[in-house]
Amino acid sequence: MKQSQTLVPTLKEIPAGADIASHQLLLRAGFIRQTASGIYSFLPLGKRVLRKIEEIVRDEMDNIGANEMLMPALQPAELWKETGRWNAFGLELMRMNDRHEREFALGATHEEVITSLIKDEVKSYKKLPLTVYQIQSKFRDEQRPRFGLLRGREFLMKDAYSFHESYASLDEMYDKMYEAYSNIFTRLGLNFRAVIADSGAMGGKDTHEFMALSEVGEDTIAFSDTSSYAANIEMAQVLDQADDDQSGEELLPLDKVATPNQKTMEQVADYLKHPLAKGLKSLLYKVDETFLLVVTRGDHQVNDIKLKNFYQATTVELATEADVEEILGAGFGSIGPIDVKNKEVDVIFDFAVRYVVNATCGANQDGYHYVNVNPERDFDPEAKYADVRFVQEGDPSPDGKGQIQFARGIEIGQVFKLGEFYADKLGASFLNDQGRASTMIMGCYGVGVSRTLAAIVEQYHDEKGITWPSQIAPFQVHLLVLNSKKDEQKQLADQLYANLKAQGIEVLYDDRTDRAGVKFADSDLIGIPYRVTVGKRADEGIVECKIRVSGEQSECHKDDVISYVKSLLS
Amino acid sequence: MKQSQTLVPTLKEIPAGADIASHQLLLRAGFIRQTASGIYSFLPLGKRVLRKIEEIVRDEMDNIGANEMLMPALQPAELWKETGRWNAFGLELMRMNDRHEREFALGATHEEVITSLIKDEVKSYKKLPLTVYQIQSKFRDEQRPRFGLLRGREFLMKDAYSFHESYASLDEMYDKMYEAYSNIFTRLGLNFRAVIADSGAMGGKDTHEFMALSEVGEDTIAFSDTSSYAANIEMAQVLDQADDDQSGEELLPLDKVATPNQKTMEQVADYLKHPLAKGLKSLLYKVDETFLLVVTRGDHQVNDIKLKNFYQATTVELATEADVEEILGAGFGSIGPIDVKNKEVDVIFDFAVRYVVNATCGANQDGYHYVNVNPERDFDPEAKYADVRFVQEGDPSPDGKGQIQFARGIEIGQVFKLGEFYADKLGASFLNDQGRASTMIMGCYGVGVSRTLAAIVEQYHDEKGITWPSQIAPFQVHLLVLNSKKDEQKQLADQLYANLKAQGIEVLYDDRTDRAGVKFADSDLIGIPYRVTVGKRADEGIVECKIRVSGEQSECHKDDVISYVKSLLS
Known part of the structure; x- marks a missing residue:
């Protein structure tokens, strides 16, 4: 193509408001232009790269027997109301009324539309499993669109949906998709990790996010320095083992000491002259309708998502200081897990607490702490231990291989075992091989096509500009x-x-x-x-x-x- | 592809509400499904055909040096307000507000977005001409969506826009596009005609519509039975010549006769026992602010669009009977072009009136007509003649070759010389080779991709189903x-x-x-x-x-x- 006859408007200066390399370079090299906040036009060079990414995605989808289709952006509100997402999706779901005042959503995702369609067309196990996909613009009204194509309001996605008669069949397609996604991102030349992610509120099971490693990523990944283990920091498991063997230390007698005006873990540790890891941090949570005292080591952080998943709860929130005073008889800084048997509260200890020796904890009396606390001796013998904290760098990898390190990642894909949520809400059932009506089991799978383009630029650039891998370069x-x-x-x-x-x-x-x-x-x-x-x-x-x-x-x-x-x- | 693993939900019965072959067959053969009124999902077979059509369109666009890009569906209202189309487009333009109550249009077309973009990026004649295109979903809130893909509310279009420094350059690209469109529809196997069409209100110049011939088409095409001449019925020219030579007839003396209670052309012709073609039909119009008496033969119909174009008017409407009475002194059935010199009215005669002999017209006196009216003798010698009627089957073709026939057509494409309208409204100017600021000259060009798919089915089916041409069949x-x-x-x-x-x-x-x-x-x-x-x-x-x-x-x-x-x- 002759450059004089195409539109490649390069810029010498970094455009205002472009904070990261991909945003700056895609603008400067004339690949994209902003039409409105979070809404971009792809100029000829940008469109060429998009198409090359699409072809790789399409090829891998076709290889695993997924069928390409095209669903509309305009979706009747009724479908979203049936699944409850008309409200649950909140302001991110763009909405409009047609000339007859019928409500529509602009497709943020297509579970409702495809499930409703499959419900009408597939009635027998003979037509399952079935996997479909499309490559299409999606709409989400981000509160704060930023970073160019990384967080936009109209963006290109490949979304796939699979329908199954059994979880075994779903597992099989999930594995194929996982493999196909790995192939896609490998073929695109990306340095990426597939990480264990949280399946969230919609009743799903397993899910992995595919993360392109990048300093500008909004997510933190915990991964093993020697194995393939990787998880979102929220999901990374911590093993039930001591990270610092204190078992040789002599157990001293439990004692209660005054800690006047020492409120934070740091203040108490300084005052009593012990490392932060010797202090036990006690936080009162309200898990759905139940009060729960969560105890971790002072140098660890409670992980709400682990709590939520452990208790299969809908809401997890910190209790108010008034609740804390009323239930435990002391303020925030002085509560602890000893002598709570008759109080209306459950207690859960993080695994790491099991291994502390001569630790400190609040005494449920303002200005007092217990010292020389030793769990096996001083806690309820039926005390519950679980993994309820955030992983830290240096923790052993949960697969037993190597240590955890952190990295930042850009989410470029996700595979998700949805289970029966959508099929159940929308009534998508089929006759199984026994002739009995059964709810379909679903998976969904997404690739952020335009976001992937930006992630590639984050990984392929130098001080002079972009350095496209040849297979997706706009020209060779x-x-x-x-x-x-x-x-x-x-x-x-x-x-x-x-x-x-x-x-x-x-x-x-x-x-x-x-x-x-x-x-x-x-x-x-x-x-x-x-x-x-x-x-x-x-x-x-x-x-x-x-x-x-x-x-x-x-x-x-x-x-x-x-x-x-x-x-x-x- | 194995049919057991894809989604081809065939139907034995004709679905309710599907009135034409393409709608019925695309549903029955499992190519599409309706998601909401006028909104369709393309199932795997439908998507395969769409892609094949797209590839042919893309190939022909690339061949003439058009650059593919991708613009967003979400378009800021401000741009539409600048061109005046935020109001002019009416209810067909779908609109929404984002979470910050900013107004957006859902792209019905992209003149505003592309012109605004080019305005910012192209400042010199050196970068012109420039032609870009995209293949993308469009949104129009049709009052009455019908005929499946033929008149939908979300549909796939290829839209192209060209920018020029001169009309000569526009003409050149227009011709290339015309040729490319002919290639596209020929390669798709369609029986089509490129017809002269009306350029409408937006200040454009030439335009041709590409029509797939079909009984279910909503447009009527007038074409020559021996040459390539074809035009929309509104635009088809009529020559200034007699279609029936009455010149041998003796001119009789003008006379005024009573025609009591004879109101319509047919009644007067019956009453006076002459053919309809001997009666002159006089209709009073209001053309912008001027009253205009339009006179045609009784067997011809006035063509408002020709009137509008002849007078370069904004509005053309029939006068009320009250206005008729006040200005001409008689009611609807008895007005005519004789003795109107002192009345506040202009008169225009259709060309065919020039050739009548011994005709009849209203006498501007209720219940009276003139008979033996002979234009050259009885009308103002400076009377204005023009082509202001609809063409009829059997009229000579305006290129002098053959006779006009009518056919129905489905509009599948249009090429349009927009001129300066959008560039002027949005301030898209450039420095010409003399260093002077000049307004860009534009063309726009559309192919209705999903509508074309339906048009193909209209031309390729029999009583058993669809008969795809091999080059776009979903499978071979x-x-x-x-x-x-x-x-x-x-x-x-x-x-x-x-x-x-x-x-x-x-x-x-x-x-x-x-x-x-x-x-x-x-x-x-x-x-x-x-x-x-x-x-x-x-x-x-x-x-x-x-x-x-x-x-x-x-x-x-x-x-x-x-x-x-x-x-x-x-």
Whole structure:
């Protein structure tokens, strides 16, 4: 394609409000433009990359027998009301009324539409399992759209839905999807991890998020430094084992001491001169309608999601200080798990508490703490221990291999065992092989196509611009003519352009009349993997070839250009 | 693809509310399903056809140097207000507010978005001309969605926009687009006509609509029976010539006769015993603020659009009877063009009036008509003649070749010289080669992708189902195994499926356990061009090959299937 005839509006300056590399570079290199907050147009180069990503996604979906379809963006409100998501989705769901005042949602996702369709069309186990997908624009009214394509309000997604007669069949498709997603992100050249994630409120089972590793990611991943274990920080398991063996220490007698005005864990530790890990932190929670005292080590943090999942609760929140006073007889800083038997409260200890020796905890009396607390001796012998804290860097990996490290990630995909939630709400049942009506079991699977494009730029750029992996670069070769007014340069470049195209090689030909410096800078910014420059030595038939990512540069005879480029591409 | 693993929900009965063949057959053959009124999901077979149409459109767009991009569906209201279309578009424009109560339109078309974008990015004539396109869902809130994909509320379109420094450059791209559109619809196998159409209110110049000929079309096309001339019936020109030579007739003296209670043209003709064509029909219009008496022959119809274009008017409407009485001194049935010199009214005669001899017209006196009216003798010598009537079948074609015939058409595409309207409203100017600021000149070009799919079905079906042209059929071969429980049939069919796929041939393999009759009926309904049936003679290696459209049928040895299919496809 001739650059003079397409729209590649490059920018020298970093546009205001663009805080991260992908946002800055996609704007500067002329791949996207903002139409409204969180809403972008993909310019020709951006659209080319999108299509290449789509083709890889499509190929992997077709390989596992998923069927492409296309559902509408306009979705009747009734369907969303049947699943309860018309309210539950909140302000993020965009809504509108048609001319007859009928309510519609703009598709944020398509579980309702597809389940309703499958309910009408599939009545027998003979037509299951069935997996469909689409690649389509989605709408979510983010409170604060930011980071360009990473958090937008209209974005491109591949969403897939599978329908099954049994959980075993769902598990099988889930594994295939997991594999297909791994293939997709590998083929896209991404450094990513599939992480265990929280299945949330919609009654689902297993779920994994696919995370592109990046400093600008909004999620924290906990992963093993030696195995493939990875989980969202909220979900990363902690083992029931001591991380610091104190078992040799002599157990001292329990004692109650005054700790006047020492409210925080840090203050108490300083006052009693022991490390933070020797203090026991007690927090009173309200889990659904029950008060629960959660005890962790002072250097650990309670993980609400683990609490919620452990108790299969709907809501988990901290109790008010008034509740704390009333139930435990002391304020926030002085409560603890000893002598609570007759109080209306359950107690749960984090696993790590099991291994402390001569620890400290609040005495349920303002200004007093117990010291030399030893769980096995001083706590209820039937005390409940569980994994209720956040993992920390350095914790052993739950698969027993290596230690946990943290990284930031951009969520680019998710696979999710939905189970029966949607089929149940929308009445999608089928006759099983026994002739009995049974609720369909579902999975759903998403790839953020436009977000993935941005994630690739986060991983593939340098100080000069983008460095596209060749399989998704908008073009394979950037052909530059340095002085298009010189006949010998122009003729040689025109000829190379024709020859490269004739070989099926995708070429962007910078035939503009701009200065050489502008062309080089734009070329580095746009980031096409291989550059062929026709300059001063055109009359000798010599051009310059350069590899964008390495900067490797060589002179090349015009007759060797095609074979050189082909060798790079293969 | 195995039919047991995809979603092809065929229906035996015609679904309620589906009145035309394409709507019925696309539903019955399992290509689409309705999600809400005028809103459809494309099932796997439907999506495959859509993609094939898209690829042909894309190919022809790329061939003429148009650049693919992707603009958002959500469009800020401000842009539509700047062009005045926020109001002008009326209820068809779907609207919504975001969480911050900012107004948005759902893209019904993208002139505003693209012009605003180009305004910011293109400042010099050096970057012109520029042509971009996208293939994307559009939204229009039709008052009465009907005919399935022909008049929907969410539909797939290819829309293109071109920007130019001169009308000559626009003309050049317009011609290329016209050619590309002709190629597209030819490649799709459609019987179509490019017709001259009305450029409407938005200040545009030339426009052609591409019409697929079909009885169910909502538009009437006037075309020459011997040349390529074709126009929308509103636009079809009528020549200034006699269609019936009355010049030999003797001119009789003008006379005023009583025509008591004869109000309509037919009544007066009956009463005075002359053919309808001898009566002159006079209608008083209000053209913007001016009253205009429009005179045609009694057997002709006034064409408002021609009046509007002739006077470059904004509104054209019939005057009230009160206005008629006040201005001409008589009621609707008795007005005419004689003696109106001192009345506050202009008169225009249709060309055909010039050639009448001894005609009749109202006398501007209730219950009286003039007879033996002869224009040259009896009308103002400066009388204005113009083409202000609807063409009729049998009229000479305006290119002088053949006669006009009528046909019904489905609008599947349009090319349009927009001129400066949008660029002017949105301030899209550029520096021309003289360094002076100049307004961009635009064209826009649309293909209704999903509507085209339906138009193809209207032209390609028989009483059994769809008869897809091979280049856009969802699959090329439909492979049927009649009794999948018989090993020799199943094995042979599995083997043929693998062999055909290995040759890159697209095969839908009906491996279901249904009865043979069901499979044959479904296969005819779905309409894949070539069918290979594995049945009773499987043990001999003999299968049946059938061509869907002709019904031609032959037995074939299993080893010859591939070469037979390839010969059909080439």
